[in-house]
Amino acid sequence: xxxxxxxxxxTRLGTFGYMAPEQHLGRxxxxxxxxxxxxxxxLFVMYSKHPPFNAAFPKDQFYVALASNNFEGFWGKHxxxxxxxxxxxxxxxxxxxxxxxxxxxxKRITMAEIKAHPWYTKECALxxxxxxxxxxxxx
Numbered sequence: 001x002x003x004x005x006x007x008x009x010x011t012r013l014g015t016f017g018y019m020a021p022e023q024h025l026g027r028x029x030x031x032x033x034x035x036x037x038x039x040x041x042x043l044f045v046m047y048s049k050h051p052p053f054n055a056a057f058p059k060d061q062f063y064v065a066l067a068s069n070n071f072e073g074f075w076g077k078h079x080x081x082x083x084x085x086x087x088x089x090x091x092x093x094x095x096x097x098x099x100x101x102x103x104x105x106x107k108r109i110t111m112a113e114i115k116a117h118p119w120y121t122k123e124c125a126l127x128x129x130x131x132x133x134x135x136x137x138x139x
Contacts (some may be wrong), residue, residue, distance in 0.1 A: 012036060012134075014020055021056040021067070033105040036114070040100030047093065048078065056101070067103040092119035 013020070020037035022029040037056070044052040052063035052074075057081070065074035074135035075094060082088035089097075096119040101111035114120055126134075 017053070017055050019056065019067065020105065021063070021103055024055060024057045025125065030105065032111070033108050036100055036108055036111065037105075040097055041085055041116075043100070044097055048082075049090070052078070052097070052101070066101055071098060090119065092117070092122065096120065 007030065009031055010028050012023055012026070014023065014034070015038075018041045019043060020029065020034040023034055041052060053060045053066070056063045056067075058064060058067075062077065064120040065071075065077070071094070075089060079086045079088050096109075096114070096117050099117070100114070101106040109117070
């Protein structure tokens with residue numbers, strides 16, 4: 001992987017708001033790690049109906065809160081207008097999202113760790129009919 005055989009990529013690919021911070025900073029990156037980061041953004045959008053930040057870039061106030069471990073500030077901003085307030089995001093979801101969007105790619109969670117995470121392994125209380133109804137409401 002990578003043209004020089006190092007396993008690192010350098011091309012800035014992807015949708016701006018889904019790109020990992022190492023891509024925005026022009027640093028060499030590992031494809032799987034930036035894909036996991038993008039997965040976290042997608043998961044957040046599916047759960048919240050809006051993105052977690054504009055971009056994983058030092059000038060984005062929402063991402064800076066995450067990157068600097070100001071989780072209370074990040075989640076506080078995202079829950080202030082949600083039904084249920086701070087309870088909208090479960091502690092397991094918060095932890096998983098924070099692990100997926102970890103600033104340091106070497107500390108970012110892996111796919112195997114995601115599949116073993118309590119949020120991922122938790123039994124879903126919704127039936128197929130419940131999910132279909134929710135999607136119908138979103139149309």
